[in-house]
Amino acid sequence: MIGLTGPAAERWIRRAAELVAADAERLTRLDAAIGDGDHGHNLDRGFAAAVAALPEQAPAGKVLIAAGRALVSKTGGASGPLYGTMLRRAGRHLDDLDDPDAADFGGALHAALDGVRELGQAAEGDKTMVDALAPAVAAYEEALAGGAPLPGCARAAADAAATGADATVPMQARKGRASYLGERSVGHLDPGAASTALVLRALVETLEG
Amino acid sequence: MVGIVIVAHSRTLAEGVAEVARAMGVGKAVVEAAGGDPDGGLGTSIVAVERAVERAVERASGDDGVLLLADIGSSVLTAEMVVEDAREGTVLLADAPLVEGAIAAASMAAAGADLAAVHAAAEAAWDHRKRS
Numbered sequence: 001m002i003g004l005t006g007p008a009a010e011r012w013i014r015r016a017a018e019l020v021a022a023d024a025e026r027l028t029r030l031d032a033a034i035g036d037g038d039h040g041h042n043l044d045r046g047f048a049a050a051v052a053a054l055p056e057q058a059p060a061g062k063v064l065i066a067a068g069r070a071l072v073s074k075t076g077g078a079s080g081p082l083y084g085t086m087l088r089r090a091g092r093h094l095d096d097l098d099d100p101d102a103a104d105f106g107g108a109l110h111a112a113l114d115g116v117r118e119l120g121q122a123a124e125g126d127k128t129m130v131d132a133l134a135p136a137v138a139a140y141e142e143a144l145a146g147g148a149p150l151p152g153c154a155r156a157a158a159d160a161a162a163t164g165a166d167a168t169v170p171m172q173a174r175k176g177r178a179s180y181l182g183e184r185s186v187g188h189l190d191p192g193a194a195s196t197a198l199v200l201r202a203l204v205e206t207l208e209g
Numbered sequence: 210m211v212g213i214v215i216v217a218h219s220r221t222l223a224e225g226v227a228e229v230a231r232a233m234g235v236g237k238a239v240v241e242a243a244g245g246d247p248d249g250g251l252g253t254s255i256v257a258v259e260r261a262v263e264r265a266v267e268r269a270s271g272d273d274g275v276l277l278l279a280d281i282g283s284s285v286l287t288a289e290m291v292v293e294d295a296r297e298g299t300v301l302l303a304d305a306p307l308v309e310g311a312i313a314a315a316s317m318a319a320a321g322a323d324l325a326a327v328h329a330a331a332e333a334a335w336d337h338r339k340r341s
Contacts, residue, residue, distance in 0.1 A: 038252070072255050072290060076246035080255070081286035119289055176282055 002150055003099040009060035013067045016202035017047035023198060030191040034178035038077050039191040046075030059098050064091030082116055089115035102150040106140050113137045127171040129192035136161035136200055151207040158200040165193035211318040211327045212239040212265025215311055216258050216279040216288050218251045220244035226311050234315030239269040253283040258291050262300060274324035277302045278310050303331035310334040
């Protein structure tokens with residue numbers, strides 16, 4: 001079975017940085033509608049720092065931990081600690097495994113979700129990145145249980161994340177700056193959920209590419 | 210003495226709250242500010258928070274711990290990460306209103322209380338209403 005090798009993890013972070021950079025303006029525009037209007041710019045800066053911090057010839061766990069640390073240090077907004085925690089928790093779960101398989105990576109994704117939930121104190125339906133990440137993890141686990149290999153599991157996760165992000169539009173925000181707007185936060189796509197879908201799409205492109 | 214670090218989106222907000230808290234700590238409390246993002250704009254920098262914690266430990270000259278107070282959003286999340294990365298029990302984050310909590314914490318720290326008591330004083334600041 002093909003797993004998530006160190007070089008594949010590196011390519012994932014590089015591809016995520018490219019997708020975030022290409023979509024930075026859209027993410028910032030989404031954030032300007034209900035947040036503080038810096039999500040795309042901040043995440044672009046954070047992922048650029050993550051790419052610069054990628055270690056050479058390290059296993060996937062180490063790659064993700066290094067990327068997470070750089071994201072936390074350089075991002076500047078709430079997405080720094082949240083994405084940093086996501087990658088660090090996933091990395092720690094994979095630890096020093098040279099070639100984590102689809103089940104190992106599923107565990108890492110779940111650890112990432114737990115970390116984000118814990119730090120952000122957000123539940124599904126709060127109109128946050130959890131609304132993309134939680135269904136993604138569930139879809140990944142379902143695909144895994146059905147015997148899908150890593151790319152297939154990742155594809156299921158990315159599709160579920162995109163659907164989950166779209167589902168944030170009618171939600172009323174209960175976390176972050178958008179929550180101050182009450183009902184006025186309804187009708188907008190959550191930028192954190194949108195960027196989460198983007199990062200998982202980068203994983204699929206990396207594994208299928 | 211317990212050190213205190215103010216984490217805020219703006220450098221001047223963090224410094225202003227620290228200034229008031231120091232005064233309420235009758236010049237004895239150690240209150241450090243960590244405001245702004247890594248580029249000097251509005252936001253949060255984990256590196257700035259970690260440095261402020263180091264300064265607080267140094268100036269409070271002891272191993273009594275550090276209490277963090279944060280304004281909103283990324284300040285809170287960043288402070289949580291600093292707590293997670295520190296040696297267990299040495300750095301705590303108060304779930305407290307920033308100004309009232311900082312003043313309560315500085316007052317308690319200046320009185321020589323331990324970290325648990327300073328933390329509790331900050332969190333009890335929710336009860337200090339403007340009108341009641």
